[in-house]
Amino acid sequence: MPVNIEATEIRDVKIISPAKFGDHRGFFSETYNRADFEASGLNLDFCQDNHSFSAVVGTLRGLHFQIPPFVQDKLVRVTRGAILDVAVDIRQGSPSFGRWVSWVISAEAWNQILVPKGFAHGFCTIAPDTEVQYKVTAPYSRDHERGIIWNDPALAIDWPLNDVEPTLSGKDTEFPTLAESPVYFTHEPG
Secondary structure (H helix, E strand, O other), rough: EEEEEEOOOOOOEEEEOOOOOEEEOOEEEOOOOOHHHHHHOOOOOOOOOOOEOOOOOOEEEEEEOOOOOOOEEEEEEEEEOOEEEEEEOEEEEOOOOOOEEEEEEEOOOHHHHEEEOEEEEEEEEEEOOOEEEEOOOOOOHHHHEEEEEOOOOOOOOOOOOOOOOEEOOOOHHHHOOOOOOOEEOOOOOO
């Protein structure tokens, strides 16, 4: 089945649009196909699927990442509702270090975002009762989980909060800024 893979402003972050075929019964879509990804140069070995539900608009999760040996690539999609998904380049020496890219990922658009290793990841719900599903290339490890504070002033992420306080977990309020964070990733040119 055809899949469209395009680079964002930070070329390592990809937007993936799987084909969706509908008829009087509903629809069918192949949301991930290893051969299609490999043909596009994306050789990823996913090992775990995650599913989150957020009831209220303005639920913000992030900015999360895991450090070696449990670094993760993430393939994120929304099966109900919509999010603004954000990927922040935290690879020291990268031309886009400290820059971020965002994209609306929604059930209606039927798009996905690939957030590679070396990026902090977060999202904010922009529709009620939003369900997010994502594949990862390493299992969750509490001991290797790290983060960057969601409102780091140096990053100045334009979260869609409309002057409303986000709904956050306790840990998401305690992460350091990018400048305060140790260097966990370095850019590998090529």
